[in-house]
Amino acid sequence: MNPEERIIVPLDVNSTEAAIALVEQLPQVSFWKVGLELFTSVGPSILQILKDQGKQIFLDLKLHDIPNTMAGACRSVASYQVDLLTIHATAGRHALQASKEAITTANSSTKLLAITVLTSINSRELAFDLKIPLELPEYALQMAILAKESGIDGAVCSPHEVSQLRQICGDDFLLVCPGVRPTWAESGDQKRVMTPKQAIQAGANYLVIGRPITAAENPLQAWSKICDELATV
Numbered sequence: 149m150n151p152e153e154r155i156i157v158p159l160d161v162n163s164t165e166a167a168i169a170l171v172e173q174l175p176q177v178s179f180w181k182v183g184l185e186l187f188t189s190v191g192p193s194i195l196q197i198l199k200d201q202g203k204q205i206f207l208d209l210k211l212h213d214i215p216n217t218m219a220g221a222c223r224s225v226a227s228y229q230v231d232l233l234t235i236h237a238t239a240g241r242h243a244l245q246a247s248k249e250a251i252t253t254a255n256s257s258t259k260l261l262a263i264t265v266l267t268s269i270n271s272r273e274l275a276f277d278l279k280i281p282l283e284l285p286e287y288a289l290q291m292a293i294l295a296k297e298s299g300i301d302g303a304v305c306s307p308h309e310v311s312q313l314r315q316i317c318g319d320d321f322l323l324v325c326p327g328v329r330p331t332w333a334e335s336g337d338q339k340r341v342m343t344p345k346q347a348i349q350a351g352a353n354y355l356v357i358g359r360p361i362t363a364a365e366n367p368l369q370a371w372s373k374i375c376d377e378l379a380t381v
């Protein structure tokens with residue numbers, strides 16, 4: 149895979165026009181993420197627009213509900229023919245299994261990714277606010293193992309956990325890392341960051357990189373700079 153094919157850019161905007169403008173600004177980007185902001189603003193129509201342009205789609209809905217509801221949502225998403233869909237590992241084993249079964253029964257090629265621990269959460273918040281008694285890397289690993297045991301295709305994790313997850317979950321398990329920041333970009337609300345090159349070296353299949361590209365004065369230049377950095381991996 150070429151280095152640029154490993155970068156997924158999120159369309160974190162609230163209108164079809166703004167999304168199309170970003171896609172047009174970055175014609176070489178082949179993999180786009182549609183997340184909660186855009187999907188709740190404009191609905192599934194954006195998916196067809198991206199498909200018509202031959203783009204790959206990561207639908208980041210982070211589903212988290214009881215098994216029956218998750219299965220129903222997955223059945224609906226199956227008809228969109230997107231490449232990736234996120235669900236929360238903390239929905240539990242039965243919800244994960246029901247989601248996978250719904251996608252398989254619908255004969256969909258959509259791959260499911262389980263969120264382990266959001267990259268905006270740090271160890272302190274995990275312990276004191278969420279009351280999780282495990283160390284953060286161990287908890288992320290346990291969530292990935294739960295997802296794998298439940299038939300889920302991969303996980304979303306911070307680059308800090310990716311090497312351990314790769315080692316334990318094996319080469320066939322897809323690992324997608326947000327929380328990626330080149331040295332020249334601001335971290336913003338991301339708490340567990342690493343550079344694109346470090347994240348790939350640690351074992352990520354794909355990187356989700358938003359604001360360092362989309363909020364740059366020249367997004368195309370920022371994207372090219374990241375691709376150049378990845379070319380030396």
Ligand SMILES: O=C(O)c1cc(=O)[nH]c(=O)n1[C@@H]1O[C@H](COP(=O)(O)O)[C@@H](O)[C@H]1O
Nearest residue numbers: 158208265266267304326327356357358359
């Ligand atoms: O599922 C995700 O994509 C995701 C999971 C996570 O743990 N952290 C995280 O930042 N994301 C998404 O990755 C993108 C990161 O964007 P930037 O922080 O602008 O690079 C956003 O669209 C987030 O919704």
